[in-house]
Amino acid sequence: MKFLNKIIDDLLEKSEDLSNFNLVLPGKRPVVFIKRILAEKNYSGFLPRFFTIEELLKDIGETQHIKGIALWLFAFEVYKTQHEEDFGTFLKWFPTVLKDWDDMLKFSDSDIAVLDFMFDEERIKNWSENLNPDEDNPRNKFLNFWRKQRNFLPLLKLKLQEKNYATGGMLHEMVRNKIEDFVSETETKFVFCGFNAFTPTEKKLVKELLKWDKGICYFQADDYYMKDFRQESGKFLREHKTWPEFNDSREFNWIENDFKQEKNIKIFEVSGNISQTKLLPEIFNELSNGNIEQFDFSKTAIVLLDENLLPPTLDALITINRINITMGFPLKNLEFSNAMKKLFHLQKQLHKQSSSYYYKDVLPILDELPKAENDFLIIQNFQKLLQERNIIYISKKMLENELSSLSYFNLFQKKSAKDFLKQLINYCFQLKFLDLDDIVFENISHFETSFKTLKNQLQDYNFEMDVESLEVLINQLVNTESIDFQGEPLQGLQVMGLLETRLLNFENIILLSVNEGKLPLGNSQNTYLPFDVRREFDLHTFLENDGIYAYHFYRLLQDSKNVYLLYNALSSGVNTGEKSRFITQLEIESGHKIENLVVENTIEPVNQDVMVIEKTPEVLEKLKLWKNRVSASHLSSYLYNPIDFYLSKILNTYSEDEVEEELSQRNFGNLVHYSLQYLYEKILGKVLNDKYLEDLITIVDEALNHAIVILNHEKDFYLKGMNFIHKSIASRVVTDILRYDLNLIKNGHQLEILALELKIENIKLSVSDVENINIYGFIDRVDRLDGVLRIIDYKTKKATNIFLKPKEEKIEMLLSNKTMMQPLQLSLYAFAVLSAKIFPENQLECGIWSFAETGKGVQSLEIYEETSLNLKNLEMPLKSIKNLILEILNPELTFTENIPVSFSN
Template identity: 30%
Template sequence: MTPFLAEITDKIIKENPDFSNTIWVFPSKRAGVFAANYLKKNNSKTIFAPEFLSIEAFITRLAVIEPASTETSLCLLYESYLETGIKDKESFSSFIGWGTTILQDFNEIDRYGVTAKKLYTHIQNLQEVSHWALEEDKTEMVKAYLKFWEILPELYERFTKKMLAQGIGHQGLLYKKAKENIAQFLIDLPATTFYFIGFNALNTSESDIIQYILSEKRGSIFWDLDQYFLENPLHEAGYFMRKHLKNWPYFQESKPEGVSNRYTSTEKKVNIYGVPKSVSQAQLIGEILNEFSQEQVLNTAIVLGDEELLNPVIHAIPNGLKANITMGAPLSGVPMATLVAHLFDLHTNNYSNGWHIKQVQDVLTHPYIKLLVEVNQYNAVNTFIYDCQKQNISSLSTDYINAAFNTSHTIISLLFKDKANVPAAFVSRFQELLWVLNDFSEKNKQPQISSEVRYFIEIFDGLSAQLTAFPFIDNLSGLKKIYLETLSKKRLSFSGDALEGLQLMGMLESRNLDFETVIIAHVNEGILPGGKSTNSYIPLSLKKIFGLPSFKEKDAVYAYHFYRLLQRAKNVYLLYNTATDVLEGGEPSRFVHQLKTQGIAKVQVNDQLAMPILDAVTPPLIEIKKDQSVIDQLLQKAKSGFSPSALNTYIRNPIDFYKRYVLKLKDPEILEELIAYNTFGTIVHDSLQALYTPAIGQVLTENHFKEFNQQLPHILTHFFEKHHSPTKSLKGKNLIAFSVLLQYLKDFLEYDQECAKKEAICIESLEKEYQMTLQIPGVSESVLFKGSLDRVDKRNGVTHIIDFKTGAVKPTDLKLKDWDGLNNSPERAKVLQLLSYALLYSQNHGNTPVKTGIYSFKNTQDGYMFFEDTLKPSNKNIVAEDTCNAFKEVLVGILQELFNIETPFVEKEV
């Protein structure tokens, strides 16, 4: 296998042996390092090397201004915003939320050569049209909204002038200036030849710059693309090259150089593995590497679709294998970043009675703080926390904390002297803490702490400079946002050989590089490619008109990088995550499906599911014997009532039941940064109850659904804020979660409306609890059985009980095939739950036959799915008295076993 860069280097040497006056430009700096190495290997003479530049470095040289950091750009953007004519200007901390998106839009406007005033005038006109009905009676909110669009051209002009006055620019501005300067640049370097190597997607500025150089006969361009992708008009990997061939005048006279047919002519084996979760993918990568010879490892690349896989994969690499890690670990994942987050929480939360115990505990138990505090006071932190918990103290005074520790202790004084709620004080105090940690780590030879401290000293020195330059950063909220913006750009670098051995990288780092064996992890839809999410205020329709990239172009970029890695590879391993969560469905990437259906003879595709290998030694299953105190606890529970979910917990794992209902252990309260499954479900249930409550006792009509749809956004916002977080500051996955919830509920209302058109639906009750008492043989007291029914309605005289689920449910989960196993099989949980609801309702309504079913928001295509009794010859969906009586016997049997003092709680393998 001859790598692309080796081919092009050899080609340039043959065509132009003297390349001392040449500049080679690559998509990345790393590609230039590899090209330099190939040049060294292919050339036996002593020569002056060409200059190797990444496209970013080349553009910076052309622009003659320096790149500005994102945080500096945001501050200058806010300064510009303050100078506009808009009234009631927002604070800096509020501005950052939408200012970041505006900055990204300005960046794209400049990179793609769009006239900002023209674009924003179009957007303003669109907004005016969409609010035309309010022309006579515009609210202040609508006026402010329209004014926002009106000031954007002015904001763009002020911001651009401000940056240029300081000799700096965001990335887009650098591209804009580079394009303006290209003619003079060529005049200044009359003897220089330029080679552009391995490009694919080009923004308008890049395209114009390269085309100008080519038109002046001052350079060449070499592409890295296979004929297979180029000639297929529907293949995403060839999207940009086909566009260049169509639009560039250069290609009317010249053929594209570098196009090959390696993809279809190289024998390759593609192994596709579906694996649950990141750790299992990492484990499988380690197993794959263990099977390789040393020679194969030396020409292998591991490419991670998601940076969260980095640490698991590093730890899964077999001992003895050296890897060069190029992508860098996020600095946000190191312990020092956690400490900063704790300190922000400590000083941001205002408590009139002192410091809150939760924040104090988080700070003191941080490993680095604990090391400093306990230098002379062994176990002081644990003792202090224990004493606070014992006394049930919720807030602490500074005097109380000082009394618990050595009052002269530098760290305690530094942390809790007073509230550092002024940005300058917070930064100054943390800088002081960093130097204390630095001295400690050097004295005690703690290289990890020393390494982290150096990064954070640099960050906080930068924050200190920002505070001096921009006095409007006047609260910790704004400071924290600037800090997080800075932190998100920082990476921990790893040492290694960039040219030899196993290479571990992200998809972008793989540009222009070729390997015989490629392992790509997290090849999931929504990751490769990245999906339709976009951070922009510019409507998609106008993006298309003005030539700005949308998700289509971004997907084509992912496609190119993915398939380019496969072009020359002989052995390919693709791993995707099969596990699902609230927002992701565990679906393999479309690229995986394309590979399985493309039908190329020399590309052998093998698809399989892989399960993680468990350790051979597993701990023994827990067994807890019952005594009278346990029975007494169960009798207490019998008075308050057992629910179907409690019994399903017992069936799934009796030890879980014992912990929750006997020991009464609660799950720890966790601050949800990302919405959890149970919270997701709670919001759905509460929203539906609020929407449908006014319709109880009524037959659903078109007017009902019209009102439901009008109320939905307000009701959802209320419950999202009640159970999770404020909606005004939503971003990232939480913003997606809110949008998913909104779409879920819209889809349900649309479906329910269609059902209401086909048959009259009368709402009987919502979230109503039903109860019944059971007499259990061997139990001295009656047992209460209860359940909350999400919705009961009547359709054509038949009572329907509906349970709403936000998780995935299949119709087969609701089939009763036999009565055996219902009392001990977790897979039958849904059947037990639905029969419980039917029994509870019928016992309270004179043994009324019912239909009971589930609506799953995860697989809406199945609509209402109803319980099915396959043992009956007809009316399989109706739960009548005979079925309820049979189920009641099963229920009594479960409770009889639960109260049997001779039957221990035995752990099940879950």
Template identity: 30%
Template sequence: MKGFLEETLELIVQKHDSLSNHIFILPSKRAGTFLKNLIAQKTTQTSFAPEILSTESFIEKISGLSYASNLEQLFELYNTYLQSKPQEVETFYSFSKWGQTLLQDFNEIDRYLIETKDLFSNLSAIQEITHWSPDAPKTQMMDDYLKFWNNLDAIYQTFKNSLLKNNKGHQGLVYRTATEKLTEYLKTKQNNIFVFLGFNALNTSESKIIQYILEYHNSDIYWDMDSYFMQDSIHDASLFLRSHKKDWNYFKTNNFKGVSNYYNTPKKIEIIGAPKNISQAKYVGNLLRHIKIESPDSIKNTAVILADETLLNPIINSIPKEIDAINITMGYALEKTTLASFFNSFFELYLGNNSKGWFYSNLLSFISHPTTTTLINEKEEDCCSKISTTIKTKNWSYISTSKIKALAPDNVILSELFVDESYTPITFIEKCLHIISELKNIYTSQSNSLALEYLYRFNSLFNQLNTLIQEYNYVNDLKSLLSLYNELLSSETLDFKGDPIEGLQIMGMLESRNLDFETVIITSVNEGILPSGKSNNSFIPFDLKINHGLPTYKEKDAVYTYHFYRLLQRAKNIYLIYNTEPDVLEGGEKSRLITQLLTDENKTKDIKEKVATPIIIPNVKDLEIIEKDSALLELIKEHATKGFSPTSLSNYIRNPIDFYKRNLLKIEDVLAVEETVAANTFGTIVHDTLEDLYTPFIGKLLDAEALKTSKKQISTLVKKHFARTYSEGDITQGKNLLAFNIIIRYIERFVDLEITQLKQNSIKIIGLEQQLRVKLHFPELDFPVTLKGKLDRIDEENGSLRIIDYKTGRVEGKNVTIKNWEKVTTEYSFSKAFQLLCYSIMYNANNPISELQAGILTFKNLNAGLLKFAYQEGKRKSANDSIINQEILTLFTKELKSLVLEICNPNSPFIEKDV
């Protein structure tokens, strides 16, 4: 297959003996590389190579200006904005959010050679109408707002002159200047022949320049379009070319060259739907493997076109190992590297720093970053791990610099990273450059060439920022610096190096201009991506754009349509892959371009549709089974001897695997900073405070007046136990302050409830937080079994013995009422009843009883009073149901024995419950 460039070159070679005086202008540098290679192949004698330029380079040569970077433009525009003396001056950070949009508008205005005075006058009038109210006078804010729009032309002129003064320009200004200097430029090129190849959509500047050269200079132009589309008067693929052919004077006397007849030849077109981006990448990888196996040489003439360039990373990782050479036109985004996340983390660390110290989450994020550990642990092993563990153990929400340095007093790098001084943007950049220098020494010693390449790019980036900030003193805080850093970072890429001609080609839509391949794979053919949709990031309204000849989304869609169909013209094997699961981030529904293909009667015979879904092997979660080997039986025996607690047995009832991991293997929860008081910490503080409050009453009858006096101690006691249980956590603000006051309120309400009950009842405190142990004698086991636990409170109400368990969580009456003894050791919903009966057995073993009552006081529902254990045999509850006597204890002991024997049985494995 001959591509557009090869066919056109053959025609030019036939027409001219030598190409050395030719200047080829193409839409992209990429196409220029392929053209240079073709010229080398076609040339039979030694000669000077022709000049090959991309459009932007050609325009830059004509204008004599150089392109200003985006940040340079933004700084210069802000400088111009300040010169306009606005009533309320916006900070650079705030300005940069809308300044980018204004830059885009200025750029487009210049590229299309719009008369700015009329446009900005119309825009100002529209803004005034939008904010005008006939019934109310204009406010000062409205006056200031409209003043800005009235001054827009002056801002534009000043901004343009500032750039020209430095011999620079944004793209549009370079194009406008090139239009003005064209005749001067052509005088120096009298002996050259200009050849324009493969253009489509042209802005007004490009159109005027090309038309002038075609009419008044030795030149030629070749379009890349199929007659199938040129003959269709409404097809968007040829929208611009039909317009050029009709409107340009040149074509009234010259042929319209470059129109081919390939599109309607037989093709193999597959339209494949795949769910989400990763599935698309995996499908492409699988497709490439088949192509390589079936026809190894065809890979050299295969291109993967990424409509959504964020797919580059997953596509690279999906390339099969059978393909040994690939060429990637796009660069790898610098913001996706580990160093980018490291510096972002460093910025966040200092932005979150305040008078209280470093916020723990920012600090832990920075300390745990691989680059940080490389930097700090170079001098001291496991320093980062030590700091992280200490912060979590001591529960520090904010950490002072002195605390950090105390953990590693001899680590110089650590001392340099964490300082209390307030950084200016310039000193912060200097700090970043110093870090880069330290990392360079480490990576050099490790011979880590890839990391050094990343480091070099970040060194250049920070130096560029440093130069700009020193030239323009508008960036005065780290927040603005971070915004600038991210702006610069987002446009930086790491270029892949390789032979651009050989191997599989991976490129974006724009890089594919002028290039042809036998096999074309296009990904993300979805609405909002291909074409990109009706996004309109501009201050200029749609109607005003139409009136002044500026492009709208209609023209933008036509550009995408041209590129799409141009890729299909000469290709023989076409694979169009779209995402079947549209969402906001990954594009909308299947692209209209696919629908357009499917409705083309001349192409339907070539098209095959399918949906490619990954082979899904149902991940049926098998319940985990732990067989009891000798080691595990030894653990069980050890645990039984030390003592089963009601909580550990409840864990077993809920899920034997939880009991195995938590109580036998002692696997604790991951250590973390408790930024806000956790539920278990909350409960511990309540229990400890009540113990201190009621200890003076042990062995005595409660007295209402004494309780009223004790209430005064509640706040002090809660603060004391917060300090002990919540380590060094902060309770002076936020949710922790709320928790502190809630605990005080809970305990005050509890004491008030007791005082109310004392009006009609006598209550005697027998014990508080008593540690009890009892040996259970089971002949079936050859080792002792102990039941242990802590009883929150034992008292007598009107002579009746009561065991009380405090709960800060929600408990209901149904949780402590049983009707079937078997369920008490098999269903977790009765765990509260189970625990109360365990406490009753333990108390009875040490102090035999005739009867007692056991219940739960839940602080979330104190008004419900004591929720008493009850064994309900009939349909209706009675007062006797809540009495625990020896008969009840015997019945429960039987169930408890069955549970313990099951745990200790070597032939009964731990089987996971689906909870």
């Protein structure tokens, strides 16, 4: 810590007793390092007092600082004495106005002058207001807004002063008027260490202390950016150097020439955010020359410019024993926080009198909230019900019927904002009695504390507040709270944010997320004050903020030897994939030799081991049972993927159905299929005439509703969006099939429906001299057209490969790939019907009626251009089917996974 050592050495030269010094620091972090330095120098006196500059101002101001939610609530009490407005609307603008007001008080001579300027500017823009005084237009709204602020903010200041409260800006204004008295009366010296930018009040305090010789300033500056006026990083320090207080008798300490010293700088362009953290082990391997066990990590800092990278960074550093995390982990990034957000969203839906709730708003809450043991079965049954009935929107009644036994069901009921807050506190309290791991327990405890803090603050106020406003308040608390990590700051690797590095120096620096928008933040200010107005009244703009961040960046680099800058090159979400302009400045202006590396995520497929299942004695026993019930769908499953066949047909496993927001192709087929079955059952066994079919056409909607009941779907599922379109298409398909049959009758054909969903079972098929199987299945429709028996299978897809005319040498393998599933199924059905003599005919036709091509009618299977099938001409496809079954039963062959093969030119 070169800079801190230099400060201590200089102070000890001035006095052996440091107790008369007050060290004013940019943050608390360096205190522990200063104490270590004093111990190393064998200092045995009393320690100096340590202040942050904010603490010093509070001491001088002798007032109580009020901020955050406490200030919001107090301000609303004042505001509603002047204007009628609900708390929720107030919260939409007040936090931004408060920040602007604090800037006015800190940086301008008068906040009233700025408010008057804004009001006058809006009056000029709205010069025609007297012509249309009642017109509700944006200009009038802006004018009224600043008219209200001109009256409200001075009143708020007055009311705060009456209570001896002060905002951050008010504190600066109050201290500004007390500086002379304070400096003249104090007897101790104040040492300002490592500051860069000051507010006018802070600057006045420092300069006044220097005039009275009661102040000492140590700046950490470098020739590189002090002499180059283009460098924004030296903007403020160059100004400080011109103070008249720095002269021949008091030097500006110190300006070094460290930045130009030789450095190893590497810049990594990384494809992905988390991918940056995966480079850390390689970087440490390079820094330690492969001897990581002997590496001194205390000289190294990892600086995270994106706090969300903390968890993956710790994962990447799992092999390092000593890590000190200076930055806290934000509560807002915890899983419990995400569950709270979704719970508030649901509560807001309750207050909007919604008749139903989107299932994706409910299920994540049930999944993510910690729960008692009895809750798991309740949630499991509820999820199963949604899947079985494909429920997208959950009614209030269903929510209550199915989840009322849930231990935290009261959180799903409509509550006032204050009652809901009490429920949340009680819920967190009860959770701590469950068997939770330490991290989850810590998360919940922090949230419980935040909820209690808010409850206590609300007790002094009686105004009405809605759940949406409560959510804003809780978010404010959560966004400003973090879980602090305990560690040893003087040993091991340091993981910190950029602001935590102030006054500290490290030999090795690794910065992650060095992207534009992260470093610097850029023009991301929320403000009602235009850029020109801020410049007019010397309020900070994003340009000053960029200068502050530039200084932190260059100061961190100037004393280092090894610098690794990583940035995410991918554009996604708010990330533009653009490297920070500070990197570009380094490359063009620094004079250092910089190595640029590009790290890309490989897009090559991972070498996947093919799954292979041996036919063990246990598997062969399962196959013996399978032979008694062999269906065409089993064989199709095997053709598609032998592993799927093994899992579903041999082990009898199945994947859970998911809730369909849009009707799947399979269920679209079922919708049409069940509708046709409902209709044709009414004329089953009859020779059809015009009237039968015309009557059926009039009740197609009735048939569809019947099918929806069979599918166990909610009718509301089909009332809008794509599902309404799917139902309309299904109605047209069903009608087209009925009309096709009607036209057959009108053209003189005779049609009789013989069977629907015909069950076939125990149909023996000899596949070899020693192996027999039993066929089973269901045939969608059997009819007789002009005396010809027809077996019909409905398909959602088009008919494919139903014209069989293979060469003799290819017959055995004819139906051995998944493109031949349809002829395989038709051949097996035809054999089963003919061999079992279910009908008197010795021959039949067998075909596909495609819902995608209803106008083509039944497309018949052809074998050597013959559509009339008998047991003789079925021998050819059956030979291939038998070989397929023998392959399945062969104990020497494994079940081997089919992996799709991609081809390239």
